[in-house]
Amino acid sequence: MVEQGVIRPPSEASSLLVRVTRNCPWNKCLFCPAYKGTTFSKRSVEEVLSDIDEMAETYASHVDVITSAFLQDADSLLLPTVELVEILEHIRKRFPKVAHITTYARAKSMKRKSAEDYKTLKEAGLTRVHTGMESGSLAVLQMVRKGSTPEDMIAGGLQVKEGGISLSEYIMPGLGGKTLSKKHALETAKLLNTIRPDHIRVRTFAMHPQSPMRKMVEEGKFVPMSDDEIVAEIRLLVEKLDEMHSYFHCADFSLNLLMQVDGYLDTDKAAMLRELDAFLSLSKEQKQAYSLLQRSYPAQHPLNAVRDPKVMEQLLPEIEKIQKGGDDGFNTYIQHLMTYQLPQPQTDTWV
Ligand code: SF4
Structure with a gap:
């Protein structure tokens, strides 16, 4: 019986899933x-x-249309290079049309392999490494117990690139809360400008109801951000990112409020900033209406939707109802809607 893990990047939706660790x-x-x-x-x-x-036996009739594979679960680069090579070569032997093989990896494991290791892995078929940077700020990384430092991320990321493998870095706006927001944006931009990954994938933070971060909120150690505060944080991040040939992705993740902010930094940065500014210049009611629309029906909604008086006429009574307990009531409701899109832990006692 073939084993499969619980998650894979959205970009690997049509990939063969090969579980190499659990x-x-x-x-x-x-x-x-x-x-x-x-x-x-x-x-x-x-x-x-x-x-x-x-x-290969199960999919024998589709073998010619399977062109990509993804190695599961969270940190395949923990395996010795020689073992990975054997696995990669076997995938290509049994699925000869597979041209792209990608994996998740933690920065610490990425750092332990040399550029030579990555060249060997590339020759065997590995084409991309997906890794969770989350933040370039050590203070944010320590607060959320990421277990990797910006130095690990630089060393690991640059070695992957030196080996000729494409690098995809995931970042998490909102993760620093209000207190660390500016530091989070500035230091993440600085780290990304140093590593210059091929892909930057935005994963807006949402707090799972069982997360220990709830306790941090109660104790005043973490102050969650509203949707428009997170857009302002992303605006600062994009402003500080170099116009490098890295693709800035928001469209591939529906927890990103402005999924339309999406493109290459070297050609589309100005357009992305214009869209972020356009949102920030909306009235408070229009911003709330846009949040409610996006959080209820995640999709790439044009900002013009909330410039339409008829749409606002429908949404304003809803907002008033939600807002009975004040602005916090609205933000709490939005944060609650966002949690429906998170994966579920396999325990009732997450500590
Ligand atoms: S985000 Fe942290 S806990 Fe989750 S898979 Fe990555 S390294 Fe593991």
Whole structure:
């Protein structure tokens, strides 16, 4: 029976999923529900090769249309290079049309491999590494127990790129809360400008109801941000990013309020800033209406939707109802809607 993990990047929706390890070896990040309640283990090369063989038989009639594969779960680069090479070569042997093989990895594991290792992995078929930077600020990373430092991220990221492998960095606006917002934006931009990844993927922070960060909120140690405050944070981040040939993705994740802010920094930065400014210049009611629209029906809604008096006529009574308890009532409601899109932990006691 072929094993599969619980998540993969949205860009790997049509990829063959090959599980090489189970769950996350770190699993302590306070914002991440994905693997809570599970334990990490490595799978033997024999087990993985046997899964690949079984999938090749199951998908025999589709083998010519399967062109990409993704190595699960959270940190495949923890495996020795020689084992990964054997797995990559076997995928390409059994699925000859596979041209792209990608994986998730933690910065600490990325750093442990040399540029030579990455060249070897590239030759065997690895084409992209997806990694969670979340923030370039050490203060934010320590607060959420990321377990990696900006130095790990620079070393790991640059080695992956030197080996000729495409690099995709995930960042999380809102993760610093109100207190660390500016630091989070400025230091994340600085780190991204140093690493210059091929892809920057925006994953707006939403707090899972079971997350230990709830307690931090009660104790006043974390102050959640509203949608428009997070847009202002993203605006500062984009402003400080170099006009480099990195693709800034918001469209691939529906928790991003402005999914239309999406494009190459070297050609589309000005247009992205214009869209962010256009949102920030809306009235308070229009911003709330846009948040309610996007959080209720996640999609790329044009800002013009809330410039339409007829749409506002429909949404304003809803906002008034939600807002009975004041502005915080509205923001709390929006934050609650956002949690529906998060993965679920596999435990009732996330500590
Ligand atoms: S964010 Fe990544 S490293 Fe952190 S617990 Fe989740 S899967 Fe593990």
